[in-house]
Amino acid sequence: MKPVNQKAWFLILPVILCVAFSAILPLMTVVNYSVQDIISPERRVFVGTEWFKAVMRDDDLQGALLRQITFSFAVLLVEIPMGIMLALSMPAQGWKASAVLVIVAISLLIPWNVVGTIWQIFGRADIGLMGASLAALGFDYSYTGNATHAWLTVLLMDVWHWTPLVALLCYAGLRAIPDAYYQAARIDGASKLAVFRFIQLPKLRGVLMIAVLLRFMDSFMIYTEPFVLTGGGPGNSTTFLSQYLTQKAVGQFDLGPAAAFSLIYFLIILLLCFILYNWMQRVGTQEKTEAAHG
Amino acid sequence: MARIDLDLAHAYKPNPQRDEDYALLPLKMSFEDGGAYALLGPSGCGKTTMLNIVSGLVTPSHGTVKFDGSDVTRKSPQERNIAQVFQFPVIYDTMTVAENLAFPLRNRGVAADKIKQRVGAIAEMLEMSGQLNMRAAGLAADAKQKISLGRGLVREDVSAVLFDEPLTVIDPHLKWQLRRKLKQIHHELKLTLIYVTHDQVEALTFADQVVVMTRGRAVQMGTASELFERPQHTFVGNFIGSPGMNFLKAKAQGDAIVVGGHVLRGAANPALANAGEFTLGVRPEYVQIAQPNQADAIPAKVQKAQDIGTYWLVTATSGDNVIRARLSPDAKKPAVGDDVWLNVLGSHTCFYKNEELIA
Numbered sequence: 001m002k003p004v005n006q007k008a009w010f011l012i013l014p015v016i017l018c019v020a021f022s023a024i025l026p027l028m029t030v031v032n033y034s035v036q037d038i039i040s041p042e043r044r045v046f047v048g049t050e051w052f053k054a055v056m057r058d059d060d061l062q063g064a065l066l067r068q069i070t071f072s073f074a075v076l077l078v079e080i081p082m083g084i085m086l087a088l089s090m091p092a093q094g095w096k097a098s099a100v101l102v103i104v105a106i107s108l109l110i111p112w113n114v115v116g117t118i119w120q121i122f123g124r125a126d127i128g129l130m131g132a133s134l135a136a137l138g139f140d141y142s143y144t145g146n147a148t149h150a151w152l153t154v155l156l157m158d159v160w161h162w163t164p165l166v167a168l169l170c171y172a173g174l175r176a177i178p179d180a181y182y183q184a185a186r187i188d189g190a191s192k193l194a195v196f197r198f199i200q201l202p203k204l205r206g207v208l209m210i211a212v213l214l215r216f217m218d219s220f221m222i223y224t225e226p227f228v229l230t231g232g233g234p235g236n237s238t239t240f241l242s243q244y245l246t247q248k249a250v251g252q253f254d255l256g257p258a259a260a261f262s263l264i265y266f267l268i269i270l271l272l273c274f275i276l277y278n279w280m281q282r283v284g285t286q287e288k289t290e291a292a293h294g
Numbered sequence: 295m296a297r298i299d300l301d302l303a304h305a306y307k308p309n310p311q312r313d314e315d316y317a318l319l320p321l322k323m324s325f326e327d328g329g330a331y332a333l334l335g336p337s338g339c340g341k342t343t344m345l346n347i348v349s350g351l352v353t354p355s356h357g358t359v360k361f362d363g364s365d366v367t368r369k370s371p372q373e374r375n376i377a378q379v380f381q382f383p384v385i386y387d388t389m390t391v392a393e394n395l396a397f398p399l400r401n402r403g404v405a406a407d408k409i410k411q412r413v414g415a416i417a418e419m420l421e422m423s424g425q426l427n428m429r430a431a432g433l434a435a436d437a438k439q440k441i442s443l444g445r446g447l448v449r450e451d452v453s454a455v456l457f458d459e460p461l462t463v464i465d466p467h468l469k470w471q472l473r474r475k476l477k478q479i480h481h482e483l484k485l486t487l488i489y490v491t492h493d494q495v496e497a498l499t500f501a502d503q504v505v506v507m508t509r510g511r512a513v514q515m516g517t518a519s520e521l522f523e524r525p526q527h528t529f530v531g532n533f534i535g536s537p538g539m540n541f542l543k544a545k546a547q548g549d550a551i552v553v554g555g556h557v558l559r560g561a562a563n564p565a566l567a568n569a570g571e572f573t574l575g576v577r578p579e580y581v582q583i584a585q586p587n588q589a590d591a592i593p594a595k596v597q598k599a600q601d602i603g604t605y606w607l608v609t610a611t612s613g614d615n616v617i618r619a620r621l622s623p624d625a626k627k628p629a630v631g632d633d634v635w636l637n638v639l640g641s642h643t644c645f646y647k648n649e650e651l652i653a
Contacts, residue, residue, distance in 0.1 A: 183351050184384035188445060189372045189401040198397075202387040 033259035051260035061261065063236065064244040065268075068220060071155065071240060075219040076212060078159050083166025083211065084204070088196070090171055101171075104164045116228025119157045123229075143230060147237035154226045154238050158219060166211045173207035174200060209280045213273055220269055241265060296453040296486065298325040302357025302367075304343055310355070317343045319510045320356070325454070327362075328484040330477070332501035334491060335533070340510040341490045345456050348488060349376045361453055378456040379446040382463060383438035385430040392417070392426040395444045402449075416444045419475065436464045443472070447479060454486035461496070473500055494534055506530045522577070523642065528649045531575050537607070540581065541646070542615045542638065544574040551639070554613035558639050559589040565653040566645060573646040578607070580642040581619035583634055590639035596632045610636060 034052070037045045055061055086104070091097045110118070123143045125131040134141040143153040177199065185195045223242040226232065232239035232247075239247075245265065249258035304318040313319060318340045325331055325348075333341040346352040347359060350371040358367045366374050377398070386394050395413045404412075417423045420440045425433070430441055439460065446455050457476075461469045477500060480487050491497050497504045498518040505515045506529070513527040514520075525531035531539030544553045546566045551558045553574060566572065584591035594610035594617055606621040608628055617636055621628075628634055645653040 178382075180380045180382060180384050183378070184380060184442070184445075186351065187349065187371050187376060187378045188398040190397070191401065194401065198386045198388060 030259045033255045051256040055261045068241045072219045079163045086167035087170035112224035116225040150230045169207045169211045173204045177203045296361040297327045299360040302354040304354045321512045330480050330487045330501045332489045332497035332504045334497040335507035339507040349378045350374045375453045377446040377452045379460045381459045383442045387431040394430045457489040526651045539575045542574045545571045556592045575644040576638045578618040578620045582637045584637040591635040591637045596628045
């Protein structure tokens, strides 16, 4: 029999302490807020699930949630295919490969709030390159006045900022495919499309899964860029979840409802990631289980 | 099916100057239509480069490749209608076994019922009929390699099928079985097969003609017995056979041969008279214990005598020369330290100068 050594618990004690202070205790504070009505530091009332019920019925919040989900899926729909295409067209070796890698990575190195500022100026109809060009072409473009324009500008900004991340991940995935696969495909007479469909795409499944999850989580929590660019407006057309939450918690100091919704927010991200992950796992392996059953 | 003529050299670097810059030194070679060939040599000798040049994956830096007399040097593998199987299994992960086997046919627009028939036949041959509807990604490495082999053999009208050490990942028992299968396929379909390997047993049992290569040079092309009996190059003598040929420094003296100060008489060969110093090569299989002072034997001291089961492997030294002999198990085992006379001169003895066969 193996000797039982309970002293080993001491070895993971530092980790438990770290996690407790960095994650569990702050989270429990939020839980604490979410079930109480704190009137003043001395006076607090336990309200049970009242805040949760209230935020679920809040129209503004439902609007923000819907906007957020639409935005995140639009981001995935544009950035993932574009990232793959970009990676496929990037040179594989030589000085050109290094140059292209550096150029592609530039937007990833810019701080979030600066990205917002860049696009704020870029889109201005009087001095911005894009805004002025569109105005010169006769478009009545205004990201501050038109809700659709604002929404599209935020999407475009995110695509500009983060597509390179998807492209770099895919590029790394493509470089990991052994040459023999391409040689075999040439021997088998496969077209370029068939090579993509049957070799490159299946081999990219792992990195694409990471790219989708990263881009989904990040875009679902987007805050700084639209805050700087549009401030959530016009109206609340670009007020996404985290901004709505910040308004509630910091602006109006409604700590109870804000905490209750933070928890719901957290669970939504967890749930959607879980669904996405399992769906992507299945896409690659589904035929196998079919074959096993049939 | 096609006759393949090579007259080329290849260097991966631009402007090759010395011999070392070439992956393949200038060579001229023909593969007859319907023949089974093996390219045999140690790692890095250029055999895979040669195979890739035949298939069209690599374009030679100098010279031409001809299929049935027409120049295909710059044509793609697809235009040459070549099938090739690689060292490590290449399968299409998302497809089933049947779809994998059908892929080369489907890409060429072959009719569905014809595809079905070919896939069925190949699967049967590879004993994979039961796995046709399984996803290829979930299979073991040797099953995957069988799929790769199957994809190479599924087209009937190919110019040639090329194998690049295809049985490396297969376990020994199955290896033997698959090699027999390949031979059988060769007999049935009469395809031109070229097989790259570094395993002499694999090459000699598979091919009618074996090309032995070293350091970018094809040193000899011949049947198993030609390579064994008359190696054209000392490398072939050394590489083929286990253990390889014995090489002794020798020089001519009239019509006698002097090895390590000992004068041998027997094979008077006019080619040797003016050769000066040369190398005498004799296979361990043909070295026999001789009578003392026999005219075609040299004295030696036994250093090692190993029992290999079916024969004695005796290692002896004569001056600076080391001689290995395979002696019949019925013979009396020589004891270590014994002084013996070994017969090294006979009809099987070869003579080399500058590593090339002269007589």
